[in-house]
Amino acid sequence: MTDTGGIAPAVESILATARQRGGGDERVSVDPRPLPAAIQRAEAAGRVPIIAEIKPTSPTTDGERRDDPVELAEQMVDGGATALSVLTEPEHFGGSPETLRAVREAVDVPVLRKDFILREDQLDTVEADLILLIARFVDDLDELVTAARERGFQVLVETHTEAEVETALDAGAEIIGVNNRDLARLDVDLSTFESVAPSGSEDVTLIAESGISTQGDVERMRAAGADALLVGSAIMDGDVAANTRRLTTTETEQ
Numbered sequence: 062m063t064d065t066g067g068i069a070p071a072v073e074s075i076l077a078t079a080r081q082r083g084g085g086d087e088r089v090s091v092d093p094r095p096l097p098a099a100i101q102r103a104e105a106a107g108r109v110p111i112i113a114e115i116k117p118t119s120p121t122t123d124g125e126r127r128d129d130p131v132e133l134a135e136q137m138v139d140g141g142a143t144a145l146s147v148l149t150e151p152e153h154f155g156g157s158p159e160t161l162r163a164v165r166e167a168v169d170v171p172v173l174r175k176d177f178i179l180r181e182d183q184l185d186t187v188e189a190d191l192i193l194l195i196a197r198f199v200d201d202l203d204e205l206v207t208a209a210r211e212r213g214f215q216v217l218v219e220t221h222t223e224a225e226v227e228t229a230l231d232a233g234a235e236i237i238g239v240n241n242r243d244l245a246r247l248d249v250d251l252s253t254f255e256s257v258a259p260s261g262s263e264d265v266t267l268i269a270e271s272g273i274s275t276q277g278d279v280e281r282m283r284a285a286g287a288d289a290l291l292v293g294s295a296i297m298d299g300d301v302a303a304n305t306r307r308l309t310t311t312e313t314e315q
């Protein structure tokens with residue numbers, strides 16, 4: 062069992078329910094919309110590649126946003142989002158597989174399934190273009206990366222430390238996220254991406270995750286080498302299209 066010692070009680074609770082959750086009965090087979098191509102298109106159009114996240118609530122958010130997720134998704138795409146991330150975790154994030162299915166049907170951009178997947182059968186809950194695997198929580202990353210790819214998913218491996226980045230690279234990850242949020246204390250520090258993101262790996266798509274809210278934050282993550290940025294709360298809070306547009310139109314050096 063992967064060591065999950067020292068993590069926040071809210072995360073312990075998320076993992077306990079994730080272990081109980083069943084998967085799909087039938088193996089899914091996905092024809093994915095490629096994320097790297099979507100990132101290139103955004104760059105070519107002069108937009109910052111932003112993955113906008115539909116996250117109705119979270120252990121670190123007050124209240125719950127109950128707007129129609131499909132409308133939110135369309136507003137994010139209107140605001141220039143390169144891809145979307147949809148929470149499917151029901152108990153702590155207000156998500157559902159049905160939400161993801163409806164969103165993916167309504168938009169053309171790649172859609173990431175955000176959940177705490179621990180076992181192979183949990184890959185089969187719903188189709189998505191990308192699937193999140195969290196290095197810290199997955200016992201055998203190689204095995205789950207392979208199982209996900211066999212189904213057609215692109216895999217985003219989430220890391221928080223240099224050791225986890227190594228594990229992700231060893232597992233052959235081509236898309237690596239660095240979560241600025243520490244799952245032990247649930248606090249956010251943007252210097253995590255700056256210190257942990259591997260430099261000079263041209264073949265890897267690097268994503269800065271969490272805690273990005275201002276154009277200054279966007280500039281900072283881009284300067285540190287982020288190919289794309291995953292933003293939830295700062296987009297979900299208020300006018301979703303305007304929030305997305307503000308971030309995608311940030312002037313950056315990169």
Ligand SMILES: O=P(O)(O)OC[C@@H](O)[C@@H](O)c1c[nH]c2ccccc12
Pocket residue numbers: 114116175176177219240270271272273291292293294295
């Ligand atoms: O709302 P923020 O700070 O912009 O963060 C978005 C995203 O990175 C965060 O929701 C997240 C990162 N890794 C996760 C794993 C599961 C659930 C959620 C997450």
